[in-house]
Amino acid sequence: MLCRLRVNGETRDCAVVPHTTLLEALRYALGLTGSKQGCDKGDCGACTVVIDGESALSCISIALACEGRDIVTIEGLARNGIPHPLQDALDVTGGAQCGFCTPGILMSAWALLERNPRPSRDEIALALSGNLCRCTGYTKIIDAVELAASQSAERP
Amino acid sequence: MLTLPAFEWLRPANLDDALAHLANHAAESLVVAGGTDAVPNLKHRLHEPRWIVHLGRLDELRFVRESEGALSIGPLVTLSAIARHEGIRRDFPSLARAASLVASPQIRNMGTLGGNLCLDTRCTYYNQTYFWRDALGFCLKKDGVRCHVVPQGRRCVAAHSSDVSPVLISLDASVDISNARGSRTVPVDEFFVGDGVHNNVLVPGELVTRVTIPAASRGLRAAYQKLRPRAAIDFPMLSVAFAARVSDGGCEHARLVVSALGAKPRRIGGLDALVKGRPLDDALGEALAEAAYRQCRPLTNVAYDDAYRHEMVPVFVRRAVREAGGIA
Ligand SMILES: Cc1cc2nc3c(=O)[nH]c(=O)nc-3n(C[C@H](O)[C@H](O)[C@H](O)COP(=O)(O)OP(=O)(O)OC[C@H]3O[C@@H](n4cnc5c(N)ncnc54)[C@H](O)[C@@H]3O)c2cc1C
Ligand code: SF4
Ligand code: FES
Numbered sequence: 001m002l003c004r005l006r007v008n009g010e011t012r013d014c015a016v017v018p019h020t021t022l023l024e025a026l027r028y029a030l031g032l033t034g035s036k037q038g039c040d041k042g043d044c045g046a047c048t049v050v051i052d053g054e055s056a057l058s059c060i061s062i063a064l065a066c067e068g069r070d071i072v073t074i075e076g077l078a079r080n081g082i083p084h085p086l087q088d089a090l091d092v093t094g095g096a097q098c099g100f101c102t103p104g105i106l107m108s109a110w111a112l113l114e115r116n117p118r119p120s121r122d123e124i125a126l127a128l129s130g131n132l133c134r135c136t137g138y139t140k141i142i143d144a145v146e147l148a149a150s151q152s153a154e155r156p
Numbered sequence: 157m158l159t160l161p162a163f164e165w166l167r168p169a170n171l172d173d174a175l176a177h178l179a180n181h182a183a184e185s186l187v188v189a190g191g192t193d194a195v196p197n198l199k200h201r202l203h204e205p206r207w208i209v210h211l212g213r214l215d216e217l218r219f220v221r222e223s224e225g226a227l228s229i230g231p232l233v234t235l236s237a238i239a240r241h242e243g244i245r246r247d248f249p250s251l252a253r254a255a256s257l258v259a260s261p262q263i264r265n266m267g268t269l270g271g272n273l274c275l276d277t278r279c280t281y282y283n284q285t286y287f288w289r290d291a292l293g294f295c296l297k298k299d300g301v302r303c304h305v306v307p308q309g310r311r312c313v314a315a316h317s318s319d320v321s322p323v324l325i326s327l328d329a330s331v332d333i334s335n336a337r338g339s340r341t342v343p344v345d346e347f348f349v350g351d352g353v354h355n356n357v358l359v360p361g362e363l364v365t366r367v368t369i370p371a372a373s374r375g376l377r378a379a380y381q382k383l384r385p386r387a388a389i390d391f392p393m394l395s396v397a398f399a400a401r402v403s404d405g406g407c408e409h410a411r412l413v414v415s416a417l418g419a420k421p422r423r424i425g426g427l428d429a430l431v432k433g434r435p436l437d438d439a440l441g442e443a444l445a446e447a448a449y450r451q452c453r454p455l456t457n458v459a460y461d462d463a464y465r466h467e468m469v470p471v472f473v474r475r476a477v478r479e480a481g482g483i484a
């Protein structure tokens with residue numbers, strides 16, 4: 001079936017069978033392999049994207065159900081080749097090690113900052129509570145979100 | 157990689173179209189709202205429908221309304237929307253709290269109230285891939301004939317695992333159910349049945365169309381407590397919902413619901429005599445904890461120790477009573 005998705009501000013068409021998840025459509029039909037396929041059943045958050053402003057799991061979303069909705073993936077965070085402040089901050093604090101969880105973490109953090117530009121540490125931890133990281137121990141990831149939030153607040 | 161089984165796709169534009177399809181094809185259809193329970197289950201081949209009927213376009217089922225003191229919520233309202241809704245947080249805080257404790261932020265953004273109410277029961281021997289289940293030998297809930305939890309039993313005892321339903325029972329809520337021919341209203345307390353294979357009263361072709369908390373449940377002292385391995389993502393291994401009407405003369409009546417143990421939430425019996433006229437204090441908490449401990453029998457249906465879950469029943473009942481009583 002034809003599946004018309006709005007991804008990172010662009011309308012993209014792909015041909016899929018109905019039993020295609022949004023994650024499969026992004027990765028294998030549209031070539032957007034930034035969203036990761038971890039558990040593939042809702043447990044880990046590696047596949048997190050933002051749909052209509054809210055973080056969501058693409059591995060348990062049916063692609064056809066996402067038609068007409070506004071999808072942002074990790075590929076949509078950088079602007080004109082310049083990384084988003086969250087991406088820089090993860091680099092600065094050492095919040096990414098193997099990097100597998102990183103795209104999902106960034107999407108959860110981005111959705112948070114869009115809604116709440118100056119979150120508390122607890123609010124950050126809560127917003128990231130659906131994203132598992134096996135490497136960092138989370139502290140440096142939370143540091144990074146705090147850092148990015150403080151930098152965005154300083155900019156005019 | 158866990159693939160979905162093949163299905164035909166239907167995304168009706170309104171409730172009537174959805175019910176009309178279900179009137180003829182209910183047995184071969186699976187209804188999907190947020191999909192956070194249905195999609196993993198499809199990937200595990202626990203459902204093998206011909207059609208997926210996706211409710212996403214039924215905007216008429218997405219509302220929170222107040223009328224004459226009663227609060228009605230549409231089944232497509234997401235758990236995040238319930239958790240942050242100001243009126244619900246103010247008037248029915250235990251409901252907002254239960255919704256806020258489901259799974260993870262992403263799943264609460266996707267998962268709906270209707271899907272939470274109709275959540276499939278869970279069991280160590282059921283929520284597994286086809287390969288896993290085949291290797292052990294299928295069980296009677298799906299593809300097999302015997303139960304691995306109670307081998308002599310004839311009934312599935314998989315665990316009711318919804319966080320929101322016990323709270324709705326404690327608040328005396330009701331559900332409206334429709335099919336192509338008409339509607340009926342059922343108290344949430346009578347919505348569930350003690351059969352893990354299909355643990356509610358919905359018959360094929362029916363949809364949940366509204367959940368209502370009556371005006372009479374305003375001002376209850378209410379609480380929800382959940383035990384789970386990690387503070388996020390995990391299903392409850394034990395849950396306790398409590399609500400009491402308290403006036404100057406002490407408690408008038410109370411409801412205590414313990415869940416995530418068997419196929420349906422258990423409403424603890426004999427409460428009225430126990431609570432009448434007593435203040436909502438630790439002594440009452442102790443009495444309720446003892447009653448709940450006696451009436452609950454956890455099984456090894458989920459991957460957590462049943463004796464531990466049993467010992468935690470009184471602990472979590474005491475916590476719920478303290479929360480409701482505002483005791484720090
Ligand atoms: C990792 C993980 C953790 C989870 N943790 C929890 C948890 O802690 N607590 C908890 O309660 N749940 C948990 N869940 C389960 C699920 O996410 C929630 O229960 C959610 O509310 C289900 O809603 P949904 O809209 O996604 O349901 P769906 O998956 O769309 O549907 C679930 C069931 O309800 C039926 N259904 C849906 N809407 C209707 C309707 N209007 N009328 C009739 N039938 C309907 C469907 O046919 C299906 O059988 C978890 C899920 C995952 C993947
Ligand atoms: S309780 Fe028994 S029948 Fe039910 S899912 Fe578990 S093993 Fe299967
Ligand atoms: S890959 Fe989607 S939650 Fe793990």
Ligand code: FES
Nearest residue numbers: 097098133134135
């Ligand atoms: S950096 Fe390796 S899983 Fe998070």
